[in-house]
Amino acid sequence: MNYALLLPAERLVRLSTVDLAIIAIYFLAVLCIGFYLKRFAQSGEDFFLAGRKMTAWVAGLSFLSANLGSLELLGWAGSSYQYGILAAHWYWIGAIPAMIFLGIVMMPFYYISKTHSVPGYLQLRYGRAASGLSAVSFGFMTILMSGVNMFAMAKVMQVVLGWNIHFSIWVSSLTVGIYVASGGLFSAIFNEVLQFFLIWFGALLIPILGLIEAGGWRGLVARIQHNFPEQNFTHAWSTLGRFESNPMGMHWTGIVFGLGAVISMGYWTTDFLVVQRVLAAKDLRSAKLAPIIGSFFKMAVPLIVVLPGLIGLAVLNEHLVPESTLQPGQHSYNEVLPLMLARYCGPGLMGLGVTALVAGFMAGMAGNVSAFATVWTYDIYRPFIRKAATDQHYVSMGRWCTIVGLFISIGTAYMAMGFASIMDYVQALFSFFIAPLFGTVLLGMLWKRATPVGGFCGLLAGTLTAIGIFLSMKLDHDLVAVFALSPRAQGLAQDMYQALWSCLVCVMVTVAVSLATTPKPETELIGVVYGVAPIPMEENVPILHKPIFWGAVALVLFAFLQWIFW
Amino acid sequence: MSEKRQIIPVWFFVGLLLLIYGALIFMSGLAEWRNPSPTVLANLHASVWWGGLMVVLGGAYVILFRPRRSS
Numbered sequence: 321m322n323y324a325l326l327l328p329a330e331r332l333v334r335l336s337t338v339d340l341a342i343i344a345i346y347f348l349a350v351l352c353i354g355f356y357l358k359r360f361a362q363s364g365e366d367f368f369l370a371g372r373k374m375t376a377w378v379a380g381l382s383f384l385s386a387n388l389g390s391l392e393l394l395g396w397a398g399s400s401y402q403y404g405i406l407a408a409h410w411y412w413i414g415a416i417p418a419m420i421f422l423g424i425v426m427m428p429f430y431y432i433s434k435t436h437s438v439p440g441y442l443q444l445r446y447g448r449a450a451s452g453l454s455a456v457s458f459g460f461m462t463i464l465m466s467g468v469n470m471f472a473m474a475k476v477m478q479v480v481l482g483w484n485i486h487f488s489i490w491v492s493s494l495t496v497g498i499y500v501a502s503g504g505l506f507s508a509i510f511n512e513v514l515q516f517f518l519i520w521f522g523a524l525l526i527p528i529l530g531l532i533e534a535g536g537w538r539g540l541v542a543r544i545q546h547n548f549p550e551q552n553f554t555h556a557w558s559t560l561g562r563f564e565s566n567p568m569g570m571h572w573t574g575i576v577f578g579l580g581a582v583i584s585m586g587y588w589t590t591d592f593l594v595v596q597r598v599l600a601a602k603d604l605r606s607a608k609l610a611p612i613i614g615s616f617f618k619m620a621v622p623l624i625v626v627l628p629g630l631i632g633l634a635v636l637n638e639h640l641v642p643e644s645t646l647q648p649g650q651h652s653y654n655e656v657l658p659l660m661l662a663r664y665c666g667p668g669l670m671g672l673g674v675t676a677l678v679a680g681f682m683a684g685m686a687g688n689v690s691a692f693a694t695v696w697t698y699d700i701y702r703p704f705i706r707k708a709a710t711d712q713h714y715v716s717m718g719r720w721c722t723i724v725g726l727f728i729s730i731g732t733a734y735m736a737m738g739f740a741s742i743m744d745y746v747q748a749l750f751s752f753f754i755a756p757l758f759g760t761v762l763l764g765m766l767w768k769r770a771t772p773v774g775g776f777c778g779l780l781a782g783t784l785t786a787i788g789i790f791l792s793m794k795l796d797h798d799l800v801a802v803f804a805l806s807p808r809a810q811g812l813a814q815d816m817y818q819a820l821w822s823c824l825v826c827v828m829v830t831v832a833v834s835l836a837t838t839p840k841p842e843t844e845l846i847g848v849v850y851g852v853a854p855i856p857m858e859e860n861v862p863i864l865h866k867p868i869f870w871g872a873v874a875l876v877l878f879a880f881l882q883w884i885f886w
Numbered sequence: 887m888s889e890k891r892q893i894i895p896v897w898f899f900v901g902l903l904l905l906i907y908g909a910l911i912f913m914s915g916l917a918e919w920r921n922p923s924p925t926v927l928a929n930l931h932a933s934v935w936w937g938g939l940m941v942v943l944g945g946a947y948v949i950l951f952r953p954r955r956s957s
Contacts, residue, residue, distance in 0.1 A: 353899060378896055514900055521936075667914050668911035669936065
């Protein structure tokens with residue numbers, strides 16, 4: 321354990337009475353909402369899938385918010401300070417095409433198969449082996465992520481507010497435990513929608529006031545160039561022609577193929593944490609629209625994440641440093657968002673900003689824990705441990721699993737204290753399972769010849785490839801030039817290529833093994849594979865209500881943003 | 887859903903929270919009008935107009951999505 325974390329730290333901001341009242345009201349509100357929703361979460365469908373009653377807007381905002389945690393906000397604001405507008409790629413090419421692809425192409429299969437989870441889809445498509453492997457790896461990752469979220473929140477609260485780290489961990493996790501165990505996915509979704517509004521209202525003032533201070537966008541660019549004349553922080557694509565001409569050590573192939581085609585597609589279309597929100601939609605059209613609605617807001621998120629980092633580059637007198645070289649009196653990249661909050665926000669607004677961060681962390685924990693409860697109950701407990709129990713038994717298992725999952729997360733949070741760089745490893749670990757899973761799910765949906773043995777072997781081979789590449793690059797830095805195509809590739813660039821190789825291996829192994837093994841009969845593939853049975857058509861609705869129309873609008877807007885910030 | 891009871895829309899809760907927070911921030915901004923906190927651009931009194939905006943939006947959501955008795 322790192323005991324330095326337990327000592328009183330110099331705090332970045334001080335809270336007034338009104339700020340504390342705003343934070344207290346938030347905790348009270350989420351608990352009350354959890355208790356209120358308990359009466360609506362009595363059956364398995366209610367508890368694990370919010371009754372499949374959510375409108376496209378609620379499912380869409382929840383889908384986006386499940387990913388918009390505070391770890392994400394603080395981390396990417398810090399990355400924007402470090403890498404400039406390149407960080408916006410994770411919100412644009414790293415999200416928008418995948419969200420639209422999920423809505424238009426993949427959602428019909430998830431929705432009409434009536435699956436409750438992504439491992440549940442693999443069960444229908446490939447059988448128990450691939451589903452079990454994916455469920456176990458997903459359960460492991462969600463619990464780890466929940467614990468890391470918890471630890472990150474406690475650490476931020478300690479650095480920013482000087483709060484005791486144990487107090488933050490226990491109060492936040494008990495609150496999340498009570499409201500998720502009460503209302504299940506209903507509670508998680510309601511709180512994610514609340515969090516969405518809190519984050520926007522809590523963070524949007526920073527770019528508004530920052531741009532006023534810097535003299536608009538042109539003034540901001542001029543100030544950054546003045547402060548950092550040797551770097552180009554304000555162009556998204558024009559510096560990606562060579563690894564050495566941008567601060568990330570990234571090449572455009574890594575962004576387009578590694579991030580856009582694999583990591584992003586894998587995360588947004590197969591990570592059950594986000595897909596679960598869309599499965600809760602009330603009908604197929606809402607399920608298709610939900611990720612597309614989310615994509616419009618996702619395009620705007622750089623306003624509250626990337627822009628504060630750029631404003632930090634322009635207006636802060638001190639130069640922030642990496643965590644690894646932090647000295648007393650200095651601030652790290654990851655503190656840029658709290659620093660901006662303290663710069664512009666007085667009493668009340670500061671409380672709102674801190675509440676937005678707390679809400680983001682708690683929603684992150686709730687999302688992970690509710691997804692874990694579903695996958696454990698439906699994809700591990702029911703098929704492998706107790707097959708034929710009553711619906712009430714599985715709901716009860718889901719509630720207990722939420723509590724047990726939280727306690728394991730608390731253990732993980734304390735474990736995380738011992739490893740300064742655990743965040744880097746968790747991010748890498750996360751990509752181990754997501755990149756090959758995308759290959760497996762996509763082949764399963766689009767190629768009826770893919771066999772159960774092929775699916776399992778491909779998923780396993782892809783995962784082992786990612787782990788192997790990660791370990792070999794850590795053990796021998798010379799291999800970075802081999803796997804990531806340049807010795808200058810930094811951590812994020814390495815992750816992109818690692819994901820790309822792992823997905824390619826997964827696809828190649830799945831295809832090779834499938835061609836040598838027996839496929840499932842077509843009668844068992846109805847509703848889960850493209851071309852085996854017709855996909856239900858949408859009802860005859862005006863063009864403004866059609867998901868495909870809004871998907872096209874989102875793509876045009878996305879292309880326009882790339883052009884503006886080229 | 888397993889009960890016949892209508893669930894209160896999430897938008898009502900969003901509105902209520904924005905309304906309460908907006909009122910607190912607005913009043914806090916008014917209280918420090920003559921003696922603003924030492925933040926950059928404090929002369930713009932962001933708390934007042936941002937809090938006011940939240941009150942208006944929150945109030946609208948509360949009115950539009952308030953629980954109604956089903957006939």
